[in-house]
Amino acid sequence: MSQVVNNGVNVDALLAAREAxxxxxxxxxxxxxxxxxxxxGTHARSTVQGFRGLGEEQSHKSxxxxxxxxxxxxxxxxxxxxxVEVVLVGLASCLTAGVAAVAQNRGIQLRSVEARLEGxxxxxxxxxxxxDVRNGYxxxxxxxxxxxxxxKKDIEALVAQSQKRSAVFDIITNPTNVTVxxx
Amino acid sequence: xxxxxxxxxxxxxxxxxxxxxxxxxxxxxxxxxxxxxNWLSRLPGYAYEGPDPDGxxxxxxxxxxxxxxxxxxxxxxxxQTTVTSVRSTEDGYQVATDRGELRCxxxxxxxxxxxxxxxxxxxxxxxxxxxxxxxxxxxxPDQLPPGGVLIVGAAAxxxxxxxxxxxxxxxxxxxxxxxxxxxxxxxxRDILWWMESSGVWNQRYDQIEDLERARRLPSPxxxxxxxxxxxxxxxxxxxxxxxxxxxxxxxxxxALFSGGLANQFALADLKMERLLxxxxxxxxxxxxxxxxxxxxxxxxxxxxxxxxxxxxxxxxEIGTIVWATGYRPDYRWLNVPVVSHKGELRxxxxxxxxxxxxxxxxxxxxxxxxxxxxNGAEADARDLAQHLAGYLAGCGAGKSLSAPAFLRH
Numbered sequence: 001m002s003q004v005v006n007n008g009v010n011v012d013a014l015l016a017a018r019e020a021x022x023x024x025x026x027x028x029x030x031x032x033x034x035x036x037x038x039x040x041g042t043h044a045r046s047t048v049q050g051f052r053g054l055g056e057e058q059s060h061k062s063x064x065x066x067x068x069x070x071x072x073x074x075x076x077x078x079x080x081x082x083x084v085e086v087v088l089v090g091l092a093s094c095l096t097a098g099v100a101a102v103a104q105n106r107g108i109q110l111r112s113v114e115a116r117l118e119g120x121x122x123x124x125x126x127x128x129x130x131x132d133v134r135n136g137y138x139x140x141x142x143x144x145x146x147x148x149x150x151x152k153k154d155i156e157a158l159v160a161q162s163q164k165r166s167a168v169f170d171i172i173t174n175p176t177n178v179t180v181x182x183x
Numbered sequence: 184x185x186x187x188x189x190x191x192x193x194x195x196x197x198x199x200x201x202x203x204x205x206x207x208x209x210x211x212x213x214x215x216x217x218x219x220x221n222w223l224s225r226l227p228g229y230a231y232e233g234p235d236p237d238g239x240x241x242x243x244x245x246x247x248x249x250x251x252x253x254x255x256x257x258x259x260x261x262x263q264t265t266v267t268s269v270r271s272t273e274d275g276y277q278v279a280t281d282r283g284e285l286r287c288x289x290x291x292x293x294x295x296x297x298x299x300x301x302x303x304x305x306x307x308x309x310x311x312x313x314x315x316x317x318x319x320x321x322x323x324p325d326q327l328p329p330g331g332v333l334i335v336g337a338a339a340x341x342x343x344x345x346x347x348x349x350x351x352x353x354x355x356x357x358x359x360x361x362x363x364x365x366x367x368x369x370x371x372r373d374i375l376w377w378m379e380s381s382g383v384w385n386q387r388y389d390q391i392e393d394l395e396r397a398r399r400l401p402s403p404x405x406x407x408x409x410x411x412x413x414x415x416x417x418x419x420x421x422x423x424x425x426x427x428x429x430x431x432x433x434x435x436x437x438a439l440f441s442g443g444l445a446n447q448f449a450l451a452d453l454k455m456e457r458l459l460x461x462x463x464x465x466x467x468x469x470x471x472x473x474x475x476x477x478x479x480x481x482x483x484x485x486x487x488x489x490x491x492x493x494x495x496x497x498x499x500e501i502g503t504i505v506w507a508t509g510y511r512p513d514y515r516w517l518n519v520p521v522v523s524h525k526g527e528l529r530x531x532x533x534x535x536x537x538x539x540x541x542x543x544x545x546x547x548x549x550x551x552x553x554x555x556x557x558n559g560a561e562a563d564a565r566d567l568a569q570h571l572a573g574y575l576a577g578c579g580a581g582k583s584l585s586a587p588a589f590l591r592h
Binding site for chain 2: 156161
């Protein structure tokens with residue numbers, strides 16, 4: 001690759017971080033946080049700002065907030081995306097960011113990347129109609145359209161590697177211990 | 184190594200806790216055969232001379248092969264000698280064994296990376312009604328209780344045991360995480376002929392981009408059989424073996440499998456194709472292409488539209504779990520601080536720079552991609568013997584000579 005590829009990802013910084021963390025594994029321990037306030041009905045507002053990593057408290061430049069609700073077919077006021085859609089948003093954005101980072105690292109210039117996601121769910125689970133039906137998604141399908149200076153095979157490898165390194169893909173495909181307390 | 188040290192006229196002893204070829208005699212399952220064809224199973228100045236150069240040695244044949252080499256080279260082996268500790272001294276190392284102590288100026292650790300099975304911590308949550316076996320305790324299907332068998336891991340061991348146990352008439356479920364897919368034969372030649380001839384196998388550790396990853400790679404899904412059959416996941420699922428994702432957790436008596444299986448298939452297929460592309464390019468550039476069959480491509484690994492995500496280990500469906508999750512080295516006897524917090528030896532191509540005069544052999548991608556295969560031993564041993572000879576020369580010949588020990592556990 002002689003021409004300079006720029007997908008806007010600072011791969012050198014990421015690789016330097018990887019090297020630094022190899023020698024100081026404790027700095028790699030991160031804690032991500034979110035808080036959520038009930039507003040009314042099924043409408044709630046979640047915010048994120050602070051997190052912990054590299055051995056100290058960190059902060060986003062500003063607070064980000066996400067309204068969630070349910071659509072009118074659920075007799076709600078539809079003031080935001082449903083939480084299950086937010087999960088798809090998390091997966092989509094994680095895989096897409098991964099595609100950009102891996103492409104940069106492999107010297108592949110991207111022109112456009114689009115992902116479409118579909119999650120199949122039978123709501124007989126959450127409504128308690130059928131105990132054999134799970135609450136969550138049965139199946140999630142992600143379809144990528146990638147326009148880049150690369151062969152189809154290289155693009156497939158890009159998308160595969162992005163899944164391999166994706167936190168959200170791992171969170172969704174593998175079980176995680178979750179503890180919920182009331183204080 | 185002993186053979187090569189002898190060529191350098193370096194006085195040495197080889198310590199062996201049991202008999203020559205001990206782990207081949209006692210720590211592997213009955214049907215195991217080498218992954219390398221006989222013609223390629225070479226040691227320094229020693230090669231297979233039997234009637235079946237394209238065959239694969241079974242366990243008794245491997246034991247005979249190695250014992251024959253030890254006898255032919257008159258290697259100074261002290262058998263039934265277990266090393267209990269190694270300590271640094273002013274001018275070398277003190278080696279304690281259950282048969283007395285030795286002092287040496289230089290030491291080669293040839294104990295390898297497969298001293299005990301590596302079993303993930305989640306095995307503790309498996310209900311006691313399920314029998315657990317490892318690749319050290321499994322011998323053959325006859326020892327298994329009735330019921331289905333869950334095999335965890337799909338490297339060479341996992342796919343071989345899945346096939347063998349399934350043939351014994353038991354239902355088999357195979358958990359598949361990251362894996363390396365390879366056909367047994369390609370363009371009419373054994374896949375390891377390609378690895379060797381094209382130079383891929385000789386690639387040096389300091390030329391590999393992501394060495395850490397290369398060293399962690401699972402062994403390829405290969406088996407050495409008289410039929411030269413390919414043992415990939417398509418073959419196993421056609422045979423009726425159920426393929427599930429990586430075993431991610433055991434919770435409330437249920438095994439939970441990853442839903443990311445399709446991507447593991449995609450990654451392994453892509454990597455195999457990349458390797459075959461490398462072979463094709465080499466064959467084209469060297470005219471070898473005219474002497475072998477036409478280029479081939481293999482069907483992608485078929486991903487089922489959905490795989491099982493959990494399995495109740497208490498229902499009786501599964502009688503046995505076989506942990507085919509790899510091996511780990513054991514350095515508990517090594518009282519020299521050269522082992523990482525993950526239990527791995529820190530070395531630079533087999534030279535343990537933090538402990539002058541100490542070397543390692545037979546670890547994954549030690550100096551070359553083929554370092555852990557029988558025919559990979561010679562080149563590594565020659566490089567390291569050269570280094571070792573230089574080290575001893577630099578120590579000054581005036582001191583009373585203490586022999587380097589060569590530990591073969």
